[in-house]
Amino acid sequence: NAGVTQTPKFRILKIGQSMTLQCTQDMNHNYMYWYRQDPGMGLKLIYYSVGAGITDKGEVPNGYNVSRSTTEDFPLRLELAAPSQTSVYFCAVKGAGGAGTGELFFGEGSRLTVL
Amino acid sequence: TQLLEQSPQFLSIQEGENLTVYCNSSSVFSSLQWYRQEPGEGPVLLVTVVTGGEVKKLKRLTFQFGDARKDSSLHITAAQPGDTGLYLCAGAFYNQGGKLIFGQGTELSVKP
Secondary structure (H helix, E strand, C coil): CCCEEEECCEEEECCCCCEEEEEEECCCCCCEEEEEECCCCCEEEEEEEEECCEEEECCCCCCEEECCCCCCECCEEECCCCHHHCEEEEEEEECCCCCCCCCEEECCCEEEEEC | CCCCEEECCEEEEECCCCEEEEEECCCCEEEEEEEEECCCCCCEEEEEECCCCCEEEECCEEEEECCCCCEEEEEECCCCHHHCEEEEEEEEECCCCCCEEECCCEEEEEEC
């Protein structure tokens, strides 16, 4: 049981390049999230999805795009990468328990550096 | 815009001391969670509180949800070096669907 799988784990990008962070779950839950975390700080919500075909902006959506065509996959796309996007990105799935009470299960994180 | 204010941001204490971490918002939470994160890993859930005034205990950790559901605290009794880590509160708000936002985190260091 893999849970939440993120790829890649590490990536170095040049300014202006684009890339997609992949997130796949095998838990069959509807709610999925993308967060970014800067060193020693909390997590900032980028985008989230409450089910296939539905996405919504979080606290820091600028410079990112998402799609949710299936329950399993929730990719995060970075267009025109900037140094400010250097961070660790976490994908999370909310388990059973309702909109606010389910436990978040996190992937291992993707460490992105933009030079 | 809902914001979670978490304090203190850093805490360095000796083994055996007690400590309290606070999480506040100007908006009413529909529920609030506390997570603990170790370096290089994702956060792991400690507790979920839903009812105003609720108190939950997890060994030496005591979690309290304010009566007005705008604040929460985490109290650790007799801290141990194994408690070292980043503690995060995460809140859900009414009429915000599945949105879940985190506080800035409290970096706790417990020295032997």
